[in-house]
Amino acid sequence: MPFYILAILLGLFSCSKKSDSPTQNPVPSNLVVNAIPSTDNSGNVSFTATATNAVSYEYDFGNGVFQTVPTGVVTYQYPNGGTYTVNVTAKGAVGQTISKSLQVTVATALGLVWSDEFNTNGAPDPAKWGYDLGGGGYGNNELEYYTNRPENVIVENGVLKIKAIKENYNGSAYTSARLLSKDKFAFKYGKVEVSAKLPAGVGTWPAIWMLGSNISTAGWPACGEIDIMEHRGSELNKIFGTLHYPGHSGGNADGNTKMISNATTAFHKYSLDWSVSAIKIYVDDQLIHTVANTASLPFNQDFFFILNVAMGGTFGGTVDPNFTNATMEVDYIRVYR
Structure with missing residues (x-):
């Protein structure tokens, strides 16, 4: 086999192995979620989610409302007061996920x-x-x-x-x-x-x-x-x-x-x-x-x-x-x- 054909085959094999490496599509990790409810009875809650290797975050606000947030930072206004279980899912580049839940208590002014x-x-x-x-x-x-x-x-x-x-x-x-x-x-x-x-x-x-x-x-x-x-x-x-x-x-x-x-x-x-x-x-x-x-x-x-x-x-x-x-x-x- 000519040398240049052998070199091409070795190169293709090397590229294939490289693309399959887990380091190219790492799983998200170290998910941290913080929630700060407002003190003005507006129902607003400021959320911040961070995770290593995450490309977006999906929020389940615990009341049937979902929102995808690329940065992980979002303020959501609850229409009703109460205690809600919020679930946040950090997503990797090809769909890998890691999730975390927390409870948040919301106060809203009554009208x-x-x-x-x-x-x-x-x-x-x-x-x-x-x-x-x-x-x-x-x-x-x-x-x-x-x-x-x-x-x-x-x-x-x-x-x-x-x-x-x-x-x-x-x-x-x-x-x-x-x-x-x-x-x-x-x-x-x-x-x-x-x-x-x-x-x-x-x-x-x-x-x-x-x-x-x-x-x-x-x-x-x-x-x-x-x-x-x-x-x-x-x-x-x-x-x-x-x-x-x-x-x-x-x-x-x-x-x-x-x-x-x-x-x-x-x-x-x-x-x-x-x-x-x-x-x-x-x-x-x-x-x-x-x-x-x-x-x-x-x-x-x-x-x-x-x-x-x-x-x-x-x-x-x-x-x-x-x-x-x-x-x-x-x-x-x-x-x-």
């Missing part, structure tokens, strides 16, 4: 996004509230027939009044009202505050609660239910805060209670703090119950409000035969984000 102050006398604002109408027990063997009559629901003197009345009406022994914001207002994550004075009387069952907007397709309890406040007249001043979802519904619901004073004679604040990481229920700013929120739960979608006073049923129990009427008064309902 009022929806409310009803009930300052206009008459029927509740039709732009904000609709009604469930009729009887049939609503799956709980309830005894009332829901109407939209002013006898059962009206705004007067700055408060919403939902009145349960003992009367024979369309085959039911009681009437009341059930307002809902379905198809008018729904939201995901935020803080809810409701000021209310509860009805008195054994057998009353007032509730301030929420259902997932997909209830018509997913059904209950797959849609999720958040009971910010429930009370029954047979256990005066005992406030229930409860979540219902698959595996924890009905009598196996996920909740807790708190005793307060004057639930039926004074206004109290019933609150919900709902984020991607947790669902917390309060009475007068005192925590009743906390549930860690995860992607497997149905509490990561839009929910709408329901305000009602039921009579009897599986929760309200036997109604006092001397009951005549009782009213839940709501001073305001507010949603902040």
